[in-house]
Amino acid sequence: MSANKTEQYAATTLDADRLAQSIKRHLQQSLGVDLEEAGPAEYWEALSLVVRELGLDLIRKTRHKERDExxxxxxxxxxxxxxxRLLGNNLHNLGIYKQAEEAMANLGVNLTDVLEHETxxxxxxxxxxxxxxxxxxxxxxxxxxxxxxxxxxxxxxxxxxxxxxxxxxxxxxxxxxxxxxxxxxxxxxxxxxxxxxxxxxxxxxxxxxxxxxxxxxxxxxxxxxxxxxxxxxxxxxxxxxxxxxxxxxxxxxxxxxxxxxxxxxxxxxxxxxxxxxxxxxxxxxxxxxxxxxxxxxxxxxxxxxxxxxxxxxxxxxxxxxxxxxxxxxxxxxxxxxxxxxxxxxxxxxxxxxxxxxxxxxxxxxxxxxxxxxxxxxxxxxxxxxxxxxxxxxxxxxxxxxxxxxxxxxxxxxxxxxxxxxxxxxxxxxxxxxxxxxxxxxxxxxxxxxxxxxxxxxxxxxxxxxxxxxxxxxxGVTPRRWLDYCNPELAKLIDDTIGNDGKVDWRRNLSQLDAINAYADDPAFQKKFAAIKHDNKIRFAAVVKELCNIDISPDAIFDVQIKRLHEYKRQQLNLLHIMALYRRLLDNPDLDVPQRVFIFGAKAAPGYKVAKTIIHAINRVAERVNNDRRIKDKLKVVFLPNYRITLAEKIIPAADVSEQISTAGFEASGTGNMKFALNGALTVGTLDGANVEIAEEVGDDNIFIYGLTVDEVAELRHRGYNPKDVYNSNAELKAVIDWLASGDLCPEEPDAFRPLVDSLLGGDYFLTLVDYQAYSDAHDKIVATWKKPELWWKKAIINTASMGKFSSDRSxxxxxxxxxxxx
Ligand code: HBZ
CATH class of the missing domain: 3.40.50.2000 (Glycogen Phosphorylase B;)
Incomplete structure (x- = not known):
């Protein structure tokens, strides 16, 4: 590896004018489109062809170099x-994002709009x-x-x-x-x-x-x-x-x-x-x-x-x-x-x-x-x-x-x-x-x-x-999962710790450690919080467009995005949301911050219980979001068609990251790393890489709850009857009964049976056992949210402590x- 590659690498010699020339050439000669008829989709294709040309040239050079070596x-x-998506990421990696932005602006188009045209x-x-x-x-x-x-x-x-x-x-x-x-x-x-x-x-x-x-x-x-x-x-x-x-x-x-x-x-x-x-x-x-x-x-x-x-x-x-x-x-x-x-x-x-x-x-x-x-x-x-x-x-x-x-x-x-x-x-x-x-x-x-x-x-x-x-x-690449998806935060980090060849956190993520020194600094906290707020405003617009739900950027954005699987326990999150709703109905003036629970998940088409969980979350969302009595204190959003492009918009806007798998089942998780890197606080079990995230950020800066791997093994060994937990926890019993009652899906009253049966008839993933601890962890989240200086300190420490989780280190x-x- 060369020490200071930035000076010698090729693409940066492309200035905005040359880029604009190439874009025009591809529009006319590769795509056969006149400048006047080109829209963002055509500009996307033309710019992609420019980058592809560059990429091919560099592939060839890389191959020669490797052959020699x-x-x-x-x-x-x-x-x-x-x-x-590849275009924006490639522009960043090649160091020509700014030039491309300028070239597009000179052609009268907005690069951000253009990038949205990539499937x-x-x-x-x-x-x-x-x-x-x-x-x-x-x-x-x-x-x-x-x-x-x-x-x-x-x-x-x-x-x-x-x-x-x-x-x-x-x-x-x-x-x-x-x-x-x-x-x-x-x-x-x-x-x-x-x-x-x-x-x-x-x-x-x-x-x-x-x-x-x-x-x-x-x-x-x-x-x-x-x-x-x-x-x-x-x-x-x-x-x-x-x-x-x-x-x-x-x-x-x-x-x-x-x-x-x-x-x-x-x-x-x-x-x-x-x-x-x-x-x-x-x-x-x-x-x-x-x-x-x-x-x-x-x-x-x-x-x-x-x-x-x-x-x-x-x-x-x-x-x-x-x-x-x-x-x-x-x-x-x-x-x-x-x-x-x-x-x-x-x-x-x-x-x-x-x-x-x-x-x-x-x-x-x-x-x-x-x-x-x-x-x-x-x-x-x-x-x-x-x-x-x-x-x-x-x-x-x-x-x-x-x-x-x-x-x-x-x-x-x-x-x-x-x-x-x-x-x-x-x-x-x-x-x-x-x-x-x-x-x-x-x-x-x-x-x-x-x-x-x-x-x-x-x-x-x-x-x-x-x-x-x-x-x-x-690990995860900090280029896509911080620099590219959260440009404001990337800039704040540059402005704070430098970006001058000596400091280059994009390539040496441990350098983020220097941000720890600012965790208590009110001015830095203010900037960090403002960036999160901006990201939340942008994301709220996405939610409005995709789901037609209004959410407030002042609410806690609590996010669980990952495949739908019983071991990942979206159902635990669901039961807790149902309980929060009931608490609000019991006491609409409860002194709690506004909360938005956000889901994104695809279920394998043949996985019945997983599909039932999606259905149940959507039905609860519909009920909660349309109930005036709770005064917008609770919202539930299930974004359809979760994918990388959506993750890039959600993660920078998240306050809370849900990593709540049954201990011993999630091999690592990588979403957990992306959230912490972008300043969300984790609520999670001691599972997968959560353990190492907790080591890096410190126990005070993460909400760990629930059974450990050893406790899970011990409980299984002893034998466990979910009905005992169900009967001994009134709140939990009430929400499961509600799920089973058919009230949320009157046209198909047994719709949620597979989920209820899975919970009460064995509860292999110990959802009920961990319920109370999970609910208590959320109470701590709320208490922390009420002290903004404490919240932002923890959030900043999370970002600053993610050096280990760069895929470069892996x-x-x-x-x-x-x-x-x-
Ligand atoms: O691999 C995931 C693990 O569940 C997760 O904990 C880990 O962080 C991640 C990267 O190491 N596993 C999968 O995503 N697995 C699959 O997608 C899969 C796909 C087809 C299969 C089996 C598993 O036949």
Whole structure:
């Protein structure tokens, strides 16, 4: 890394005049539009083309530099990259935002309006996909040679709307609007095989009678902040291979293929909308193999172009990170190539794999751990199934045997193949075990989570390989999640601690620490509070436009935005809001500040209870927002179609950040970091990265409540009956009864049954147990809000203490402890 890159990097030489010239050129020559007929949408496209040109030029230069330096590259394999809008972010990273603003102004257009015309590529579900995007930003910013590999889905995560308060999904054909970022690279296309059978010829395995799919790469340039490094996000699109299934074509049956198997084009058609719950469908397995096979072939081709055919150096030049187990089939795929195509013996192939691969675990939820039926893998990828058996045999009979000689029970427990519990059941391939066995490092995503990975998820692996399981706490890019989404706060920080090359918090987030000195300063507090107020005014306008609800910027904005999942406990927030409403009805003159509870969340389309929670929140919102008796003291807003672009508007306007998962279930969370960075106070359990956030900000500056991981385990062990809590807490009982009564949804009185049954019939996520502590924590929030100087002091300390949670720090941790690159 160079010390002072800002002086030498290329894009900043573009002044407003030259930019305006380029914009005009693209309007006329690339888009065929006259200046007079161009609106913000056309200006968006033209400016994007200008930036794309810059990006492509810098990608080329980055590639040359890397080729000369012959450094190790990291390949980040992920089924999801939730990148969000790119134009504004790229302008910031390239250091030409101001110039672009001026150029647009000279052309008579407002850059902010122009940026609103970008569709948000929703190529991910939630945290896992967004983390991949933050990591790509940091890899480029840190000048680390990296490729992201994923799928160019035609349809991203579904669009969400509400009808009568219920979630309604519609397809997100994001590419139908023009998308100038992806550049098709036919020269780098790949042909991959599926199905067929394996024969042996001259002692060698031959995979034949296969069907072929073509993978076409689309490259998205990934700019870094203040550097010329531009990395590549290569997203594969599936196409029918030439000559694909000609027999059915001849017979006029070109909708079907030979054996009714999956159509090539369908493979990259749609992102599966499940988070923390695998779909288990053949098409999903094919998606996984498709992008893995294309990517591995692509990176091997690059290695050979740069280093020749010598496999001895492969692991020195290549590091592959598996983002969860979704790309785990990469392990047998690389083994297959090494053994069947490169004539490398099994033991050497396995040791190459283990040097190259590492795996990130993002969940402990048992139902979220991927397992594939052995029969399905045998059908779709027969050679891979054989290789998985070979790996498993070696692992069990050499490695497990050495550690626990003669212990067949242990072999059964650790086997990559899970035997059926009941006769007639299926054998399943445990993708997490395959990933652990095939990797040299396995990491969790926050300290608490990584500890649990060691002690509860993989204790035996940890015993066998004490150095394999490690922690890398997640982070977020401060460029998007502070500089870009909260420009006023970024400016206040610049004005206070400087921005002169020596101080550059955008690249070295720990420098925010200097803000701590101003936490008590009334003048600084005033400015900090005023910025939050401005952000709230802007956000209130968004709420008005999207939901037609009036909210006051003087109210506490209390926000829970994340996927809808019972473990994340939006239902706890809901029960508490219902109780607040009842308290106000009992006493409309209650001396409490105005509060607005804001939600944003999509539920997996097949997840019944999650959808019920959305419906219930919407119905409560409707009731509360239209009740004059409570004098606007309480408002509830559920923003439809929550996505990155909305997050960028909500987070800078939040006062309170809800991070209230059942302890032990949220691996890390990353929204929690974004809120604290923007000066919101967290109410949260000791779960995921909340623990480390609390360590950084100090216990006085966060509202921690509820059962700890150990207490959760103990309670489960003792046995727990939710009815006991329900019967002993009058307020809680009243709101659950109200939910069950049908009053909130008279036309469908049983609408909320699934939620009520889940709470009273087991309460797996311990919502009721934590209710009182949660309500008490909110009382403390209100008490603090009533002392503004105290509130703003805490808020400022939150922003000042987030240095650790930059994704630059996460990436440096990966580079040092996993990739051996720094
Ligand atoms: O990954 C999330 C974790 O829940 C969150 O705690 C963590 O901060 C974040 C980044 O490490 N996990 C997901 O977002 N998981 C998925 O989206 C997912 C998608 C498809 C699946 C399984 C999980 O099949």
């Amino acid at each position: 012959k450094a190790r590259r990291v390949y980040y394999l992920s089924l999801e990259f939730l990148v969000g 948000d590529p929703a190529l991910g579900n939630g945290g896992l996909g967004r983390l991949a995007a933050c990591f790509m930003d940091s890899l480029a910013t840190l000048d680390l040679p990296a490729f992201g590999y994923g799928i160019n889905y035609r349809f991203g995560l579904f669009k969400q709307d509400f009808a009568g308060g219920k979630q309604v999904e519609s397809p997100d054909g994001w590419r139908e609007e023009s998308c100038p970022w992806g550049i098709e690279r036919p020269k780098r296309k790949q042909l991959i095989k599926l199905y067929g059978r394996v024969s042996e010829r001259a002692g060698k395995a031959v995979w034949e009678d296969t069907q072929e799919i073509l993978g076409m790469p689309w490259d998205v340039p990934v700019t870094g902040y203040g550097t010329d490094t531009v990395n590549t996000l290569r997203l594969w699109e599936s196409r029918a291979a030439e000559g694909f299934d000609l027999s059915s074509f001849d017979e006029g049956r070109y909708q079907e293929s030979r054996s009714g198997e999956i159509q090539a084009e369908n493979v990259s058609q749609v992102l599966y909308p499940n988070d923390n719950h695998p779909a288990g469908k053949e098409l999903r397995l094919i998606q996984q193999y498709f992008f893995v096979a294309c990517s591995i072939a692509d990176l091997i081709a690059r290695y050979k172009r740069e280093n020749g055919d010598n496999w001895d150096d492969f692991a020195e030049k290549v590091a592959i990170q598996l983002n969860d187990t979704h790309p785990a089939i990469a392990v047998p795929e690389l083994m297959r190539i090494l053994m069947d195509e490169e004539d490398i013996v099994f033991s050497k192939a396995l040791s190459i794999c283990r040097e190259v691969f590492s795996y990130t675990n993002h969940t402990l939820l048992p139902e979220a751990l991927e397992k594939w039926p052995q029969n399905l893998i045998t059908k779709v990828l027969p050679r891979h199934m054989q290789i998985i058996h070979m790996i498993n045999y070696h692992f069990l009979h050499t490695e497990v045997e050495a550690q626990w000689p003669g212990d067949n029970n242990m072999k059964r427990r650790l086997s990559i193949i899970e035997e059926p519990e009941r006769p007639g059941g299926q054998q399943m391939v445990r993708m997490a075990y395959l990933s652990v066995v095939g990797s040299h490092k396995v990491n969790g995503v926050a300290a608490l989570h990584s500890g649990l990975v060691k002690t509860t998820l993989f204790p035996e692996f940890n015993e066998m390989w004490p150095d394999k399981l490690v922690n890398v706490t997640n 990436i440096m941790d990966y580079a040092k402890t996993i990739w051996n690159m720094a």
